[in-house]
Amino acid sequence: NAGVTQTPKFQVLKTGQSMTLQCAQDMNHEYMSWYRQDPGMGLRLIHYSVGAGITDQGEVPNGYNVSRSTTEDFPLRLLSAAPSQTSVYFCASTPEGGMSGELFFGEGSRLTVL
């Protein structure tokens, strides 16, 4: 059982470049979300989705776009990368529409913006 799969695991970008972080889950979870993790800041919610076709903003959405065309996939797009977006990004999914609080995380994507 693969769970939540994130690609790429590592990426280096130059300021102004765009890219997409991929996330796929095979658990048929309706709720998916993206977090970024920075030292001393904890995990902060970027965007989330309660089902296919439905997305909403989290705590730190600026500079990021998401879409949810299928239950399985929830890509995160960086429109014009900035050094402040250097972080570790985690995708997570949960059953029960997010009510349970139990998130299943991917292994993370480490992004460096020069």
Added chain:
Amino acid sequence: QKEVEQDPGPLSVPEGAIVSLNCTYSNSAFQYFMWYRQYSRKGPELLMYTYSSGNKEDGRFTAQVDKSSKYISLFIRDSQPSDSATYLCAPHNDYKLSFGAGTTVTVRA
């Protein structure tokens, strides 16, 4: 002010010691109190959770919540080198899950 404040650590303890981890929170609407464990270069995984105030024990782990003082604790008894990780508290209510910054624990053999 952050919604969840967690003792930053890091903590380094000898094998067999009791580890005490603490968080405070400001939102009185939180009903569920989760603890996640994150090994180095991995994603967090749910360790245990409690509902409302009280204690919950799971093997060597005990979670405590005092809603009157908005204080959350996790205790690890007979700590093992395999417990070396970052521990994140995460109060939760409906769709809102707020994470503490995490405390890194190293258990020395």
